[in-house]
Every structure is written in structure tokens, then in C-alpha cells.
Amino acid sequence: MNSPSGAPDKAAAKQCLLAADRFLKESRFQEARTEIEKAKKLDPANVYVVAFLDRINYFEAQKKKEAGPVAAAPPPVAPQAAAPTPVAVAPARPAAPTASAPPAMKPAPAAAPPKPAAQVVPPQPPVVTPPPAAIASTPRPKEVSADPVPTPAEQKAMEATLEEMKRQIQMLSHSLEVEKKAREEMTNQQLESNVRQLRNSFEKSWMNGAPNDAEAAELHKLAVSLSIPENVEQSLRREVKLKMYSNAVKEVIAKRQLLRSSSSTFEWLRKVYQVTMEEYLEYETKFLLDLVADQYKGTVLYVSPNVKTKDELIPRLKSAGYAVVLSGSPEEALEKIEKVNPNLILCHTEFSAGSLSGIKFLHLLRATVKFNFIPFILLCQESEVAQLQSSELRHHEGFLKKPVDVEELMIAMNEKLAHFRDYVSSLS
Amino acid sequence: MSKKILLAEDDEDNRDLVSFVLQRSRLGAELVIAENGQEAVDKAIEHLPSLILMDMQMPVMDGWTAIPILKGDSRTKHIPIIAFTAQAKPEDKLRTLEIGCAEHYSKPMDPEELIALIRKYLAD
Numbered sequence: 001m002n003s004p005s006g007a008p009d010k011a012a013a014k015q016c017l018l019a020a021d022r023f024l025k026e027s028r029f030q031e032a033r034t035e036i037e038k039a040k041k042l043d044p045a046n047v048y049v050v051a052f053l054d055r056i057n058y059f060e061a062q063k064k065k066e067a068g069p070v071a072a073a074p075p076p077v078a079p080q081a082a083a084p085t086p087v088a089v090a091p092a093r094p095a096a097p098t099a100s101a102p103p104a105m106k107p108a109p110a111a112a113p114p115k116p117a118a119q120v121v122p123p124q125p126p127v128v129t130p131p132p133a134a135i136a137s138t139p140r141p142k143e144v145s146a147d148p149v150p151t152p153a154e155q156k157a158m159e160a161t162l163e164e165m166k167r168q169i170q171m172l173s174h175s176l177e178v179e180k181k182a183r184e185e186m187t188n189q190q191l192e193s194n195v196r197q198l199r200n201s202f203e204k205s206w207m208n209g210a211p212n213d214a215e216a217a218e219l220h221k222l223a224v225s226l227s228i229p230e231n232v233e234q235s236l237r238r239e240v241k242l243k244m245y246s247n248a249v250k251e252v253i254a255k256r257q258l259l260r261s262s263s264s265t266f267e268w269l270r271k272v273y274q275v276t277m278e279e280y281l282e283y284e285t286k287f288l289l290d291l292v293a294d295q296y297k298g299t300v301l302y303v304s305p306n307v308k309t310k311d312e313l314i315p316r317l318k319s320a321g322y323a324v325v326l327s328g329s330p331e332e333a334l335e336k337i338e339k340v341n342p343n344l345i346l347c348h349t350e351f352s353a354g355s356l357s358g359i360k361f362l363h364l365l366r367a368t369v370k371f372n373f374i375p376f377i378l379l380c381q382e383s384e385v386a387q388l389q390s391s392e393l394r395h396h397e398g399f400l401k402k403p404v405d406v407e408e409l410m411i412a413m414n415e416k417l418a419h420f421r422d423y424v425s426s427l428s
Numbered sequence: 429m430s431k432k433i434l435l436a437e438d439d440e441d442n443r444d445l446v447s448f449v450l451q452r453s454r455l456g457a458e459l460v461i462a463e464n465g466q467e468a469v470d471k472a473i474e475h476l477p478s479l480i481l482m483d484m485q486m487p488v489m490d491g492w493t494a495i496p497i498l499k500g501d502s503r504t505k506h507i508p509i510i511a512f513t514a515q516a517k518p519e520d521k522l523r524t525l526e527i528g529c530a531e532h533y534s535k536p537m538d539p540e541e542l543i544a545l546i547r548k549y550l551a552d
Contacts, residue, residue, distance in 0.1 A: 208451040208452045208454070209452045209454060212454070248448075248452070251448060252445070252448065254441075255441050255444065255445045255448075257536070258441055258442055258445050258535065258536050258537065259445075259536050259537060259538070259539075260536045260537060260538040260541075261538060264538055264539075264540065265538070265539055267540075268539045268540040269452070269539075271540075272452045
């Protein structure tokens with residue numbers, strides 16, 4: 001039904017399409033079809049008429065499917081032969097995504113005809129876009145139509161859908177990441193709290209020395225119940241043990257004048273706290289610092305073949321305020337030197353066969369930049385004195401002949417340390 | 429019931445040190461403190477300890493006076509007493525044994541030695 005002039009009545013056709021859309025929304029398919037027929041008569045070239053018929057057929061079929069099995073699929077709509085002319089039309093209601101792909105709106109031709117000048121509202125193809133809620137739940141790209149070459153509008157729609165999906169995947173990934181972090185933080189907090197609880201129990205049990213077997217078993221049970229890994233438990237036990245031992249050392253230092261011997265007291269404490277020799281050596285400097293806290297003069301690395309037997313020089317050095325770290329050979333001293341960082345090295349000249357001599361050890365240190373300036377005193381045999389004085393040593397290296405006079409040694413050590421202090425001060 | 433050890437000592441540092449050593453000895457003994465001889469006699473009668481460590485030089489009443497009192501009292505005469513003193517001369521040691529001490533221990537102390545001595549008397 002064209003206008004009296006015979007020209008297509010686009011406005012009336014548009015009204016029919018809008019009415020059809022309303023009927024479609026109310027599932028009044030027959031009435032929607034009637035409106036479409038009217039629109040077709042008013043504006044035969046309207047491309048959306050065919051597209052609209054497709055929509056009606058599709059939704060009608062869906063409706064029937066929902067109600068029960070459908071006998072036959074909706075009849076296909078013949079493609080429009082004439083070149084479509086875009087018309088102003090309200091955007092169609094978005095189709096809900098389904099498992100089977102909805103028939104796409106009949107795509108606009110690849111080469112769209114020029115838009116009439118009178119057209120105010122640009123034609124907006126009713127793009128089938130899944131509602132956001134549907135995307136969020138099951139994003140699903142629109143199935144490609146039978147046409148192997150998608151139109152730009154279709155491509156655009158698909159790209160938009162893909163973009164939306166990407167965005168949602170990113171959001172989900174981010175949320176998962178945040179949740180994972182929160183869980184990790186909670187786990188860490190729980191572990192920290194458990195470790196704190198176990199530490200308190202350890203401290204209570206180790207306060208006065210190593211716990212007995214029953215207490216130790218209880219502590220282990222507690223660690224297991226708190227899901228604390230065994231390596232953490234062991235490390236915690238060692239840490240607490242050394243802390244308690246150190247506290248005990250500090251406590252007796254204050255009363256050392258009441259003790260017959262500081263060294264035997266510390267030996268006893270090592271037994272009480274089950275501090276192994278290895279642990280003691282590792283922490284010796286710290287412990288000895290506690291021992292001579294009010295008179296600490298420095299750390300001496302004492303390299304002597306007699307460290308494992310009784311060496312009367314050791315208690316003398318300790319009582320003079322030096323922290324003494326022992327090594328049985330120059331090789332052992334080389335292993336300890338970086339850890340100990342001694343203020344002075346006191347070394348015998350002769351060691352067992354296969355070991356470096358004290359003199360070679362000194363030469364080795366002097367050839368190493370890091371240890372070049374550590375004050376060093378050799379304790380040599382009387383027969384070696386002449387030899388040492390003549391050429392082997394630089395003039396400022398110190399040596400004393402054995403048996404060592406402790407007073408003489410103390411003077412020599414003080415001189416070396418004073419010289420070293422002056423040297424270090426001159427660097428700044 | 430844990431065994432009790434009575435320490436009669438006027439010097440606080442010494443008391444603390446003995447307490448420190450006993451705590452770490454894991455003897456499981458309870459330490460009762462007296463700051464002079466008179467208090468030692470009173471607390472010995474009150475607690476009937478398994479062992480008494482008695483400093484010989486104390487205010488109010490010294491160990492030389494307190495020990496004969498304890499040894500003369502039927503309730504406490506069986507309790508072994510270790511004279512805990514800085515007096516290390518042989519005649520001092522002899523004198524403490526004469527008045528009824530089981531042992532004479534010279535200060536300054538050696539923890540391990542002291543514990544061994546205490547353990548010996550607690551075991552009896």
C-alpha cells in the first residue's frame with residue numbers, strides 16, 4: 001500500500017514494523033506477521049521486513065519448542081531480490097541467546113545503497129546481542145550464519161561480544177587472583193599465629209634447659225596439631241634453645257664473681273641446653289660477647305694444634321676480655337675467618353703433617369686483600385726466632401717465642417690492636 | 429611430693445645463683461629460702477627439707493649457731509647439712525664436720541659440682 005503518489009510510505013511502514021515488534025514481544029506472532037505484511041506493502045523495498053519475518057519465524061519456533069516438539073521448522077523466507085533501502089527503524093529487541101544459534105537478522109548487503117538525503121535517523125540493523133546477564137553467565141560467540149563472509153555489522157557484533165567476553169574473563173581472573181591472595185594471606189596469618197603459639201610453648205619448656213622426653217614429645221604433638229612443618233619446628237626449636245641458652249649466659253655473667261670458673265659454668269650450661277659444639281662455635285662470638293660484655297676487647301682467632309687438648313692460653317685470653325674462637329689448623333681457620341671476622345689472629349707455627357705452617361698461613365692471608373691487614377701474631381719455637389727476624393716476615397709482623405709469657409702476649413696484642421685501630425681511623 | 433632443699437644464705441646474688449642452678453638441674457626439688465640462721469631453724473622445722481645448704485656467715489644467727497640447734501632437735505637432726513662457705517681453710521672444713529655438717533662446700537661455686545653433691549644427698 002503505497003502513498004497516493006505511488007512513493008513508498010516509509011513512515012507508515014516504520015509504524016507497522018514498530019507494531020510488529022510490540023506483537024513479537026507479546027508472542028502474538030500472527031498479528032506481528034500481519035503488521036509486517038502491511039509494512040511490505042507500504043514500503044516493498046524495506047530490507048528489514050524480511051529480517052523481521054525471520055525473527056518472527058525464529059521466535060515462534062522457539063515458543064513451540066518450549067511448549068513441546070515441533071512438527072516442522074518455520075518456512076524459510078525467500079531472500080529479497082531487490083536492493084534494500086535503509087529505513088529508519090527502531091532497534092529490535094535483543095534476542096536471547098540459545099543453544100541453537102538464532103537466525104541472524106538478514107544482513108545488510110555488503111555494499112549498502114546510498115542513504116537517502118531525507119533520512120534523519122540512520123538505519124540501525126537489529127543486531128542480535130545477548131543480554132549482559134546472559135554474557136556474564138555463559139558467554140557464547142554468535143554462530144556464524146550460512147554466509148561465509150560476515151558483514152561488517154556482523155563482524156562488529158562478534159568483535160563486541162568477544163571483547164565483552166575478554167573483559168569478563170579478565171575480571172574473573174582478577175577476582176580469582178584477589179581471592180587466592182586473600183586465602184594465602186589467611187593461611188599465612190594462621191601459620192604465623194600457630195608458629196607464635198608453638199614458640200611460646202617452646203620458650204616455656206626451654207626456659208630452664210632442655211625439656212625431658214615427655215615434654216619434648218608433647219611439644220612435637222603440639223607442632224603436628226598446629227600443622228607446622230617439621231623443618232619449621234626444628235628450626236624454631238633450635239632458635240628458642242639458643243635464645244634461652246644465651247639468656248642463661250647473660251644471667252650468670254652478672255654473677256660470675258660468685259662462680260669458681262666462668263668457662264666450666266658455660267660448659268655446664270651448654271649441657272643443660274643441649275647446645276652442640278657446632279652450634280656453640282657458630283654462636284661463640286655472640287656468647288662470648290655476653291661473657292665479657294663489660295670488658296670486651298675484641299675477637300681473637302686462635303689457631304693452635306692444641307685446641308682439642310688443654311691449652312692454658314685460652315682461659316687467659318678469655319679472662320682478659322677477648323672472645324676466643326678456636327681453630328685446630330690454618331685450614332680450619334681459613335674456613336672460619338670470614339664468619340668470625342677476628343680482630344686479631346694468634347697462630348702457632350707448627351701443625352701436623354699435611355697442614356699449612358703458621359708462616360705459610362700468614363703469607364696466604366697477606367696475599368689476600370680481604371685479610372691483608374688483620375693483626376697477626378705468630379707463636380714460634382725459640383729456634384725459629386732468628387729465621388723469622390731475618391727475612392721471612394715483614395718487619396711489622398709480630399711473633400713471640402714459646403712458652404708464651406701471657407703478660408708479654410697481652411702487651412703485644414694490645415700494641416697490634418692499637419696499631420690496627422690507628423690504621424682504620426686513618427682510612428676515614 | 430617433691431623434695432625440698434633449704435638454702436640459708438644472706439647474700440641475694442648467691443641465693444639467685446643457687447636458685448638458677450637448681451632450676452636448671454632438673455632435680456625437681458623445691459627450694460626454700462632463709463636469709464639468716466634463725467629463719468633457717470624455723471623453716472627447717474616447718475618444711476622438714478631433705479637437705480640444707482647453710483652459709484656459715486649470716487646476720488641475726490650464723491651457721492655456727494644454727495647447725496647445733498638443728499642437730500639437737502629431734503625433728504631436724506636427721507637432715508643432712510652442707511656447709512656453704514667462703515672459708516676454705518682445712519681447719520674450717522674440719523670444724524663444720526665436727527658440728528654435724530655432712531659436707532663442706534667452698535664458694536665460689538661450680539654449678540656442676542654443686543648439683544652432683546646435692547644429687548648425692550637427695551638420693552640417700
